[in-house]
Amino acid sequence: MAAGIRDKVAILGMGCSKFGERWDAGPEDLMVEAYLEAMTDAGIEQSQLDAAWFSTHIDEIGAGKGGTPLAMALRLPNIAVTRVENFCASGSEAFRGAVYAVAAGAADIALAVGMEKLKDTGYGGLPTGQPGTLAPQVAPNGSAPGNFAQLASAYRAKHGVSWDELKRAIAHVSVKSHANGAKNAKAHLRKPITEEQALNAPMIADPLGLFDCCGVSDGAAAAIVTTPEIARALGKRDLVTVKALQLSVSNGYESQYNQWDGSYFHTARIAAGKAYREAGIERPREQISMMEVHDCFSITELVTMEDLFISPEGQGWRDVMDGFYDADGGVPCQIDGGLKCFGHPIGASGLRMLYEMYLQLQGRAGERQLKDPVFGMTHNLGGSPSTNVCSVAIVGREGA
C-alpha cells in the first residue's frame, strides 16, 4: 500500500456560505461567500494561491461546465482551475485534488471550492436526469429517494426488521439531525421535529417520508490547504491535518453480479477500511470522535453506520435507537445538522462536512462544540446504492 496522505497536508482555512433556498444569491454569489470566509480564515493574499479545484454536479442549472465559473467569480489570477464532478461526492473530489497537489509539491497553497445552485428549477426536490443515451432507454423512471429507498426493502428482508421498526429507527435519524441543525445558523432547516412528525409526514418513496429526505439547498463551501510547514510559517497553531482520503467506485459488482444483497454500500466498506488503515485507526467505534456522513436519506445514514464499521452489521438501527449517534452519544453524527438540515448543495456537501470537522477540531463550533475531538470522519457518497462513488476522509489534530 502507498504511504498515504497522513499528516502531509494541513487545512489553512475554510469557509461555508449559508445554505438554503438562496433566492437572493446566484452561483457566483455563493462561491464568493464561501471563498471570502476561507481567505480571511487562512489569512493569505489571492496571489498566494497556486491552483484551484472546483466541484459542481449539475450543469444544466447552476454555474455550467468547466473551471471558468470559479475563476471568473473569484477573479483568480489566471491560475489552474480544474472542475471536478463525481455525483454527490464532488465536493470531496475538489478537496482531494487540492490536497494531492500540495502533497505532490505541485502547489504550495491550493484552493478547493464546491458549489451548487439547485433552487432555480421551479420545483422541490432534485432535478432528475439519466446519463447518456442508453440509460434513459432502460433505467427505471425513478428519483433519488426512490433509489435510496431500495436499501430499506433489502435491509428489512436481510435482518428481519419490520417495516414499522425500521421506519421508527430512520425517524430517529432525522429527529437527531433536526435537533443538531437547530443550533446551526448556517443550516437550511433549523426547526426541531418530533418522531411523530417524521412518522406521519407525506410519503415520498416507500418507506421514506418527507422528513427522511435531506434539504435541497443552494450553497458553497471552500477549503484552502497547504503543507504543515507552510502553515506553521504563516503563524498557524493547533493544525488540523488530513489523515486519510479514500474513494471507492462501483464497477458493476452490485448492479450486475449475482452477490450483493442490496442492503449496504459495497464501496463504503472498501473506502472505510482503506481510510482507517491510511489514518492508522484500528478501533473506529472508540477512536473516531465525530462524523459527518452522507445522510441524503435517513436510511442511507442508518446503513452507513454499519458500512463504516461503527455499528455491527444488522445492529445499526439499534444503535440509532439507543442514541449512540446523537450529539451526546458515543460517536456524534451530523453535529452540524448534516445533509438533512444543513442542506445538500451537491457539489459543496463534501467540503461542508469537512468544514464542520475543522471547526470542531479547532474548538470553534460554538453551541455545537463537542468536547476535545481528535479525529473527525466525513463520508460523502454519490450515485445510487447499486452504482456509486464513495469518499471517506479523516481529518484530525496534527500528531494524533
Next chain:
Amino acid sequence: MVGIAAWGAYAPRLRLSRKAAATANAWVAPNLMGKAKGERSMANWDEDALTMAVEAGRDALGPGDDRSAIDSLYFASTTAPFADRLNAGVVAAALTLEKQLSATDVTGSQRCGLTALAQAWIAVAGGGAAQSLVIAADHRRARAASAQELDFGDGAAAFLITPDGGAAEVLGYGVVTDDFVDHFRSADQEFDYSWEERWIRDEGIAKLVPPVIAKALATAKVEASAVTHFCFPSTFAGMAATLAKGAGIPAEAVRDNLASTLGETGCAHALVMLAHTLEQAKPGDLILVAQFGQGAEAMLLKVGEGVAAARPARGVTGSLADRKEETNYLKFLFFNGLVEWEKGMRAEKDNKTALTTLYRNSDQILGLVGGRCRETGVVQYPRTRISVAPNNPAVDTQDPYKFADRTATILTWSADFLTYSMSPPNHYGTVVFEGGGRIFMDITDVEQGDVETGMAVRMAFRLKEVDEKRGFRRYFWKAVPDRTANAQALAAE
C-alpha cells in the same frame, strides 16, 4: 397439413366496469346505461398494440430460446403505433426472432386479423415460408361517452402456422373485398366515424359475410350443419346467430363473443375468439371463423389431435382469469389520453431517443438479451466486453443470453411518489433472475402494497416512455408479479 401448431393470447389485466363508465356519463348519455353490463379489458398506460402483440406472441411460442425456425411474421393492427416504421420489426426484435425474417404489417380494416392469418397460411402452404407467426392486436381509442368506449376492448392473439400444424388444419377459405364504409378512421384522426347501425347490419354484414362462409365451406366440401364452432365478432346483438341461421350452421355452434368479459378487441377479435375456441375444442371439431370489414373473410379449420398439447400457458382462458376490476373511469380516460391533466414539471423531461443507441443496443433493449461468460458461466445484464465477475474479468467471452422468459424475483424495491408517473406511485427495483443476472427496472401492473422482497415476477414488454414532442415511443421490459407463482408459494407456506 398446413395449420396451427401453437397459439397464444393476451389481454390487459385491468377490466373497466361498464357500469362505472356508463354511470359516470349518464348525465350526458343516459342511453348508454343500457350497456352498463359486464366489463371490458383496459390497457394499462404502458400497453399498446405492440406490447400486447409481443405478449401474445410469447404465449404462443413458449419459453424456449430457439425461435430460428420462424421465417415469416405478420402483425395485424389498426392501431399500430407507427405509420412509417415496421411495427412487425419491433415485435420481431422483442421476440428475438432471427433477422432472416419476412416481416409484414397488415392493417386497414377490422378484418385484417383474419387477413394476416390467411396470408400466413397461404405463404406456408405455397412453400414461401417455413413457419409463420401471425399476431393481431388492437388498442382502439374512443371518445368519452361513446358506445364504442363501452363496446371495445384491448387484446391480442397469436398463431404459429407450420406445414404440419397439429392443433388445427386449414380446410377452406373465402374472401370478398368491397368498399362498404360502415365506419372509418382517417389517417389523421383519432376516432372512428360510424354510419347507421341498421344499414351496416342489413346491407353490410348480412350481405357480404354469407358468400365467404359459403365459399370456405364449399372449398372444404363441408356442410354448414357440420360446423362445431362459429366465431364471428360483432358488437351487434345476435349478429352471429343471424348469420349462422342463414347459413345453416347449428345455433349451438355460435361462440360467445366475449362482449361481457373482454369487449371487442378490434381486428384481433376473430383471432381472440378462435384462440378461445381452440382452448375448449376437441379433435375433429370444425371451426368456422369469419370477420367483417370492407368485405369479409372466412376460414374453416379442423381441430387436430395435437390441440391439447399445443395449449398455451395463458391463452384467452388465462387472460380472462387474470383480471382486476377497475371502477375508476377517470383512470381509463387518463390512460387513453382523453384528459388534459396536470403532470407537473417533472413530466417535462425530454424523452428524445437516440436512434443510433437504440440500434446499437437493440437486442439488449428490445430483446432483453444479456450475456453469459463462456469461461465462468457467469450470467449478466447487459452483455459487456469485460465480464463483471470480480475474480475473472474475462474479455470478449460472452455469448448472448436471453432473460425475457426466465424466472425472477424482487431483491429491492420502492414505491416512488415523487417521480413523474402515469400511474403513481412508480414502482421499481432490482430484479434477480434464476440462473444469474439482475436488472434494476420498472415494476408495472401493481398497486401500493403489492410488492415485497422475494416476490416472483415475470418480464413484460411495455412502453417505457412516449416522446410526445416527436411522436416516438420507447419500449423496454418491466417486471410484473407472477401471480400464479406467488399464489403457489403462499399455498406452500
